[in-house]
Amino acid sequence: MAGKNILMLVGDFVEDYEVMVPFQALQMVGHTVHAVCPHKKAGETVRTAVHDFEGDQTYTEKPGHNFTVNATFDAIKPEDYDALVIPGGRAPEYLRLNAEVIKIVKHFAHANKPIAAICHGAQLLAAADVISGKRCSSYPACGPEVTLAGGEYADISVTDAIVDGNLVTAPAWPAHPQWLAEFLKVLGTRIEHAELAIA
Numbered sequence: 001m002a003g004k005n006i007l008m009l010v011g012d013f014v015e016d017y018e019v020m021v022p023f024q025a026l027q028m029v030g031h032t033v034h035a036v037c038p039h040k041k042a043g044e045t046v047r048t049a050v051h052d053f054e055g056d057q058t059y060t061e062k063p064g065h066n067f068t069v070n071a072t073f074d075a076i077k078p079e080d081y082d083a084l085v086i087p088g089g090r091a092p093e094y095l096r097l098n099a100e101v102i103k104i105v106k107h108f109a110h111a112n113k114p115i116a117a118i119c120h121g122a123q124l125l126a127a128a129d130v131i132s133g134k135r136c137s138s139y140p141a142c143g144p145e146v147t148l149a150g151g152e153y154a155d156i157s158v159t160d161a162i163v164d165g166n167l168v169t170a171p172a173w174p175a176h177p178q179w180l181a182e183f184l185k186v187l188g189t190r191i192e193h194a195e196l197a198i199a
Contacts, residue, residue, distance in 0.1 A: 003030040004082040004187055007108075009101060009124070010037050015089030016048035016064030017173040018118050022085055023067075025180055029189055034071035034081070038098050041072040049089050051119070051172070053158070058141065059172075061090075073100075078107040083187055088119025088139060088172065096127035106130060109166075116168045116183040118175065122146050125167075137162045137169040 006026055010019055019035070026033050037046050048064030084105070086092065095101045101124065108115050109130035117125055122138030123145055125131045132150030137160075143153040154162045154169070161170040161179040168186055170179035184191070
């Protein structure tokens, strides 16, 4: 099976794990991932934030790494991509104000291409008005936005993910094993494990 071309929408203070882990893992299994940010060119960086769960009423936020985008936002064409990834963090909150970003999200939803969104990524889905009638998870504080956009908010464990047709969503980065596994299934990616012979 040939690898897919996957687009990832990022911005300053995207959540560190939610951009780094899928960006690397999807490439590891043979897919091409282009991470883009409005007003940024390939080779430029965005800053990331680490969101952690330490027993407070909401997540804590700490400085993360600098993440290098590897494609130029103004040069990409959504029709050239097979799937979309929307990491969380603070970026979706303001990326949803960008009309081109909204057009990109709508393209993937209306073409029924696979979309994986995690944590605050649901803010972009809601702003693009593409989750009406869909079961969708997010960081719990984004649940009201999912509901107001006509989606059915799925209140699931922070380590779980949910699939509704082409849409794969999860509450936060502790769900990466499940979220990425489900996204790979929707992409049609097969990972085979050979039997180990122990002498």
